[in-house]
Amino acid sequence: MKRLVTTSILLALIAVLMYISMMYALNHISFRGKRLALSAIPYLQRTGGQEEKMFSDLVSYSNPEIVVIGSSHAYRGYDPRIFQLEELDMINTGTSSQHSLASYILTRKYWNYESKPTYIIDVYPQVFMDDGIECSTRLIQNVPDHNPAWSLVTEDPDLRSFNAYMARLCCDRTISEFSVEDYVSRGYCSDNDTLQGMFPAVDSTFVGQHKYFDYLHRLITYLESEGSIVVLVNQPMPINSDYQKFNDSFNKDLQRVLDHYKSEGFSHDRRKVVYFDMAQDVDFDVCCDFSDPKHLNQGGVEKFNYKLIGRLRSEGLLGPVSVDGSFSMLSLKR
Amino acid sequence: MLFNSVEFLIFFPVVLVLFYLIPHRFRWVLLLVSSYYFYMGWNPAYASLLFLTTTVDFFVANRMEAFAEKKQRRPWLLLSIFFNLGLLMYFKYYNFFVDNINGLSGSEIRYMEFLLPVGISFYTFQEMGYVIDVYRGEIRAERHWGKFAVFVAYFPQLVAGPIERAKNLMHQLKSKVVFSYHNFSLGGQHIIWGLFKKVVIADNLAVIVDSVYSDSANFSWLWLLLATYLFAIQIYCDFSGYSDIAIGAARMMGVELMVNFRTPYFSKSIREFWSRWHISLSTWFRDYLYIPLGGNRLTQTRTTINLMLVFVISGFWHGAAWTFIIWGALHAIYLLAELVISKFSWWKNYMKTRKGITHWLGIFLVFHLVLLGWIFFRSDSVSQAWQVLQDICTMKTYEGTLPIELRRVGDTGIWIKVLFALALMLIDPLMNKIVRGEYHRLNYPVKLTLYSFLIAAIVLFGFWGDVAFIYFQF
Numbered sequence: 001m002k003r004l005v006t007t008s009i010l011l012a013l014i015a016v017l018m019y020i021s022m023m024y025a026l027n028h029i030s031f032r033g034k035r036l037a038l039s040a041i042p043y044l045q046r047t048g049g050q051e052e053k054m055f056s057d058l059v060s061y062s063n064p065e066i067v068v069i070g071s072s073h074a075y076r077g078y079d080p081r082i083f084q085l086e087e088l089d090m091i092n093t094g095t096s097s098q099h100s101l102a103s104y105i106l107t108r109k110y111w112n113y114e115s116k117p118t119y120i121i122d123v124y125p126q127v128f129m130d131d132g133i134e135c136s137t138r139l140i141q142n143v144p145d146h147n148p149a150w151s152l153v154t155e156d157p158d159l160r161s162f163n164a165y166m167a168r169l170c171c172d173r174t175i176s177e178f179s180v181e182d183y184v185s186r187g188y189c190s191d192n193d194t195l196q197g198m199f200p201a202v203d204s205t206f207v208g209q210h211k212y213f214d215y216l217h218r219l220i221t222y223l224e225s226e227g228s229i230v231v232l233v234n235q236p237m238p239i240n241s242d243y244q245k246f247n248d249s250f251n252k253d254l255q256r257v258l259d260h261y262k263s264e265g266f267s268h269d270r271r272k273v274v275y276f277d278m279a280q281d282v283d284f285d286v287c288c289d290f291s292d293p294k295h296l297n298q299g300g301v302e303k304f305n306y307k308l309i310g311r312l313r314s315e316g317l318l319g320p321v322s323v324d325g326s327f328s329m330l331s332l333k334r
Numbered sequence: 335m336l337f338n339s340v341e342f343l344i345f346f347p348v349v350l351v352l353f354y355l356i357p358h359r360f361r362w363v364l365l366l367v368s369s370y371y372f373y374m375g376w377n378p379a380y381a382s383l384l385f386l387t388t389t390v391d392f393f394v395a396n397r398m399e400a401f402a403e404k405k406q407r408r409p410w411l412l413l414s415i416f417f418n419l420g421l422l423m424y425f426k427y428y429n430f431f432v433d434n435i436n437g438l439s440g441s442e443i444r445y446m447e448f449l450l451p452v453g454i455s456f457y458t459f460q461e462m463g464y465v466i467d468v469y470r471g472e473i474r475a476e477r478h479w480g481k482f483a484v485f486v487a488y489f490p491q492l493v494a495g496p497i498e499r500a501k502n503l504m505h506q507l508k509s510k511v512v513f514s515y516h517n518f519s520l521g522g523q524h525i526i527w528g529l530f531k532k533v534v535i536a537d538n539l540a541v542i543v544d545s546v547y548s549d550s551a552n553f554s555w556l557w558l559l560l561a562t563y564l565f566a567i568q569i570y571c572d573f574s575g576y577s578d579i580a581i582g583a584a585r586m587m588g589v590e591l592m593v594n595f596r597t598p599y600f601s602k603s604i605r606e607f608w609s610r611w612h613i614s615l616s617t618w619f620r621d622y623l624y625i626p627l628g629g630n631r632l633t634q635t636r637t638t639i640n641l642m643l644v645f646v647i648s649g650f651w652h653g654a655a656w657t658f659i660i661w662g663a664l665h666a667i668y669l670l671a672e673l674v675i676s677k678f679s680w681w682k683n684y685m686k687t688r689k690g691i692t693h694w695l696g697i698f699l700v701f702h703l704v705l706l707g708w709i710f711f712r713s714d715s716v717s718q719a720w721q722v723l724q725d726i727c728t729m730k731t732y733e734g735t736l737p738i739e740l741r742r743v744g745d746t747g748i749w750i751k752v753l754f755a756l757a758l759m760l761i762d763p764l765m766n767k768i769v770r771g772e773y774h775r776l777n778y779p780v781k782l783t784l785y786s787f788l789i790a791a792i793v794l795f796g797f798w799g800d801v802a803f804i805y806f807q808f
Contacts, residue, residue, distance in 0.1 A: 003515050007782070014786035015793075022794055031746055039746035042538065042797045131799065157340075159798045 023163075027170035034177070037167055043137050043160045044167055048176030050075060051095045051142035054187040055110075058091050059144055061186075063115035065318070066090040068187075069107060069219075070122030071098045071135070076295045077122060077235050080186040082305040088318065092187035097135040099127050100215035101156055106139070107219060109148045118229040118318055120308075121219070123275075125234070125250035126200075126294070128208040132156065137164040141173070156211070190298045195290040199240040206249035217257045220273055224261075229317050232258075232275040236284040236304055238293055247279045276311060278304070335375035337579045338533050338798075345372065346583060349489075353587055358510045362484050365507070365587075369487040373453070376493075380451040383421065388479075388486045390417055391461045395468040395475035395482075404469065411469040418458045418465075425451055430654035453493030455651055457486055459618055464500040466622055473500050481508060490583040494576045496594040496614035503589070511588030523769045523785065524582025529796075530788045532575035535758050537797035538751045539568040545739045547712055547722075554732040555725050560752070562722070565712050566705055567755045570599065573612070578769065593770075597763045599704070602685060602696040604668040607704060615651070619644050630673070637673070642666045652711070657719055661710040668703055754795075 026037035038044055054075070065088050068078040074094025083090035093111055095102070103121070127135075140149045140161060149168055153161045182189045223230050232254075237243060254275070261273045284290075289300030296304055312318050335341050349368045356364060374381045394414040398407040425448070432443045464485070467473045476482040485504050491497075546553050546561035553561075577594035584591045598611035608616045624644045630637040642663065649662020675681050687693045706723075713719035724730075735741075740748070767773035768781075776784070 001513065001515075004518055007519070010782055011786055011789065014782060015789040018786055018790035019793055022790060034744075034746065036746070039744055040750050041794060133799070159793055159796065163794060 020166075023166050024170050027167055035171060037171070038177075041163055041167065043133055044164055045134075045138040045141050046177035047141050047171065047173050048178045048180075049138075049142070050180045050183060050187075050189055051138055052176060053180060053183045054093065054095065055142060055144050057185065058093065058187055059110060061091055063113050064089045064091045064117050065115070066120060067107075067111050067113070067117050068092045068094060068120045068122065069098075069103045069111070070094045070120075071124050071127045072096050072295065073124040073235055074098070074120075074122040075187055075189050076191055076291075077301055077304065078120065078188065078308075079184070079190065079298075079301050079305055080188050081184070082302060083309065086306075086309050088309065090186070094122065094187060095135065096138055097127055097130060097132070098139075099130070099132040099135050100212045100219055101132065102135050102139055102152060104215045104219040104222070105148050105151045105155065106143070108222065109145070112226060116227045118231060118312070119223050120231050120233055121216070123216070123232050123234050123254065124294075125206055125208070125247065126202075128212045128250070128253070129206065130209075132209075132212070133158065133160050136161045140164040140168055190301070191291040191295060192298050193291040194288055194297055194299075195238065195286065195292055198293045199238050199286070200243055200293040202243055202246040206246050206253065208250065208253050213253060213257050217260060220257070220261070224273060230273045231312065231317055232273070233308065234275075234277045234279045236281045236289070236296060236300065237279045238284075238286040238290050239280050244280060247277075251277060274315065274317060276308070278308070281307075283307070335372050337576065337583075338529060338537075338796075341375060350586055353511075354513050361511075362478075362481050362507070365484045365488065366480055369484065369489040369492060372489040373487065373492060376452050377449060380449075383425075383451055383454070384457065384487055385483075387418060387421065387458065387461055388483045390414065391465055391486075392476070392479050392482045395465055396477070398465075398468055399475045404471075407469050411465060414465045415462060418462050422454060422458050425454055427650075427654045456495050456497055457492060459497050459615070459651075461486055463497070463618060463622060467500055473504070476500075476504065488584070488589075490580040490587075490589075491591055494573070494580070495612075496577055496580065496592050497618050498591060498614065502592060506589045509588070514588070517585050517588055520769070520771050521582040521585035523771075524578045524585060526582075526785050526788050526792070527765060527769045528575040528578030528580075528582060529792050530575075531571035531578065531758070533796035533798065534791055535755060536568045536572035536575060537799075538795070539564045539571070539755055541739060541743060541797070542748060542751060543568055543712070545737050547714075547718075549737060550713075550718060550722050550725075552732060552734055553725075555727075555729045557732075558722050558726050562705060562709055562712070562726075564752070564755060566599070566701075566708050567759060569708065569711075570595070571758065597766060599701050599759065600697055600763060601700050602687075602693065603700060604665060604672055604703065607700060608665070608669075615648070619648055623647065638670055641669055641673075645669070656716050657710045657713050660716060660719070661707045664707050664710065 023037070026040055027035050029036045031039070038046060066083060068074050068090065070077075071094055075092050076094075078090065078092050078094075080090045080092060091111075093106065098106075107119075136152045136156065136158070137160060140152050141164060143149050143152075146168075149165055153165045180189065182191055184190050220230050220232075234247070234250075237247070239247075258273065258275060283303065284296075284300060289296060289303060291297035291300075335345060345368070349364070352364055353361060370381055370384070373384060391414055394410050398410045401407050429445050432445055435441060436443055464473075468475045476485070481504075484507055485498075485500060488498075488503070488507065543561050543565045546557050547565075550558060574595040581591045581593070592614055594612060594614050596610040596613070598607050601607035601610055624640055627640045627643065628636055629640060632640075645662040645666035646659055647662070649658040649660070649665075652658045652661070684692060684696060687696075709722050710716070710719045713722060743751070764773065768776060768784075
């Protein structure tokens with residue numbers, strides 16, 4: 001037994017040394033202008049891109065009126081310039097495939113403001129299904145501080161995100177390894193392409209991950225307890241019958257989260273949690289309002305944003321409101 | 335539960351510790367409970383199927399032993415075979431037959447919507463082997479249901495083999511095992527090597543292979559050829575990796591499972607290939623089907639029929655699709671051709687060579703014959719396999735852009751994966767000797783460094799995610 005314990009300890013120690021040496025070497029040796037780690041280590045993401053631009057743009061931003069949280073649906077779907085024209089100071093904190101666990105960590109660290117802004121959480125069903133590794137590894141490479149990066153590893157332990165964190169420590173993060181050409185400002189990226197009648201490929205049943213609904217619940221509760229209005233938005237999509245069933249199936253799962261805010265009996269000094277399901281909005285044309293089967297193009301964004309601002313205003317969800325604490329679900333269905 | 339999962343990383347050490355802590359007489363209970371828990375981690379409902387087949391075969395074997403004459407035992411044997419194959423047919427092949435009947439007759443018989451019970455082909459064959467052995471009088475029927483249930487459900491080899499024989503496994507499961515450093519060391523080496531092959535090689539190659547084969551019409555012949563080569567390495571690493579982990583896990587509990595792979599791609603004939611690839615299945619077919627059918631002791635025509643039958647069934651065992659049947663038939667044709675040429679003296683001389691250009695040319699040729707079979711094995715349909723073959727043979731060019739999965743990996747990433755795969759094939763013969771403790775030139779520090787490197791590589795380069803073993807679907 002003693003021999004087994006000694007061998008195991010030695011094995012572990014040498015393996016750790018080898019791991020660190022290889023990680024360091026792969027992050028410092030470049031091939032064709034790219035650190036070798038990016039080619040050799042699965043799932044590792046480059047530094048730079050939309051995440052880096054967004055953080056450098058927004059980390060020092062103070063007291064916006066509206067904060068948008070979410071995935072690429074967020075950073076490609078909510079244009080701060082349109083909100084500005086409507087005299088609303090908005091920032092867009094969306095990042096690629098951002099799941100609610102990441103949203104929760106980032107919001108607590110970076111996006112909590114004394115101004116108690118209205119938070120728009122873009123809920124894109126697909127993000128609740130994915131294993132979330134793309135989001136985590138991209139953020140681990142690009143968040144400005146080590147703490148939230150480490151939280152992304154520890155909150156959802158996975159060797160892939162651990163490797164990403166170790167790579168973060170080993171590589172030179174001042175170098176931006178890829179640029180994003182369609183970045184506009186305040187986290188927003190625009191896309192002018194037009195989809196030619198393609199629909200998202202989905203199964204008719206939504207099979208989400210429990211942990212992401214759990215973190216969505218925690219995020220809403222946190223924001224709500226800070227005194228902010230929380231608006232969940234499912235933005236317009238190219239809809240066919242498959243996606244309709246898929247979206248309805250997602251809504252059933254989401255409803256379980258929203259039911260908490262119905263049943264917990266909030267006191268009347270608390271504010272609203274509202275859900276706008278606009279995924280099936282008939283005003284959006286599959287042939288001209290989308291850039292691909294998943295995202296709105298600039299024309300679609302303008303239409304969507306004006307419509308959303310109108311709804312936010314008519315529901316009294318911008319600025320101080322007096323509410324009874326009840327949950328309301330407003331759906332714009334076909 | 336997958337071997338390459340966090341759950342197994344917790345499950346196995348817990349079982350191992352308990353195994354050595356509890357008295358020998360209670361260990362079968364632990365193994366039975368942990369094996370069912372392991373199986374239920376995938377789909378709890380199908381554990382009832384495992385329980386049912388175990389109980390039926392336990393009962394049948396014990397009934398058979400009550401009779402001295404084979405003639406009297408035969409009805410019980412037939413009952414067991416019909417029951418086991420009936421379940422296998424229903425769960426694995428029902429939709430295949432419906433599909434073909436609907437296609438031929440234009441009828442609209444409904445498909446069954448259920449998941450294939452994982453490992454059903456493996457444990458069905460293991461149980462059938464046991465019942466046949468009892469029928470033949472080669473072994474005594476097990477009198478203890480629990481111990482027999484452990485033999486059927488033994489978790490290291492339950493879902494993807496090796497398909498064990500009662501003669502080898504049953505007495506080991508009953509033997510009193512004491513802690514041994516040697517067993518832990520060899521077991522650990524097998525597990526590390528198996529995991530390396532699975533998560534570092536097979537799963538990384540799967541990204542390229544799956545991308546190409548999922549849209550094979552939109553790739554040039556070079557991509558198709560590369561993907562086919564890589565699939566050959568992927569399936570070997572995936573399956574032999576699983577076997578190595580199974581062998582290692584069992585070894586740590588004092589059980590020696592049979593060797594399932596012996597560097598098959600270094601074979602000089604197809605016959606040799608089948609004595610090195612999935613050995614537990616090929617010997618099963620040899621002992622329980624080919625030899626009872628008469629093997630090659632009868633006329634040339636009967637030998638031909640027997641070989642064809644065995645390999646077509648073997649192909650069908652792998653999956654309910656025509657691609658697998660063609661794959662099996664192709665190997666039967668290879669073997670028949672070999673039977674013909676094996677009568678020539680040059681063939682005998684060729685088989686004796688151990689080095690030189692003829693030796694390596696033979697290995698090269700056999701590998702490519704096997705590769706041809708892998709095209710059918712990997713393709714989703716016969717038409718896709720033909721299309722891939724045609725595109726490779728006509729050197730089809732394609733100028734379109736690569737799919738997102740491959741663009742993400744990038745040129746350098748693809749070359750790194752190819753180099754890893756090639757390196758593995760070169761070191762595989764030596765590594766097999768090392769993990770089996772057959773190579774004694776490595777001293778302790780070198781061995782320690784080697785396995786530390788493998789562990790570091792598993793963590794660093796492993797394609798972690800929910801990637802099941804290919805043979806789970808069989």
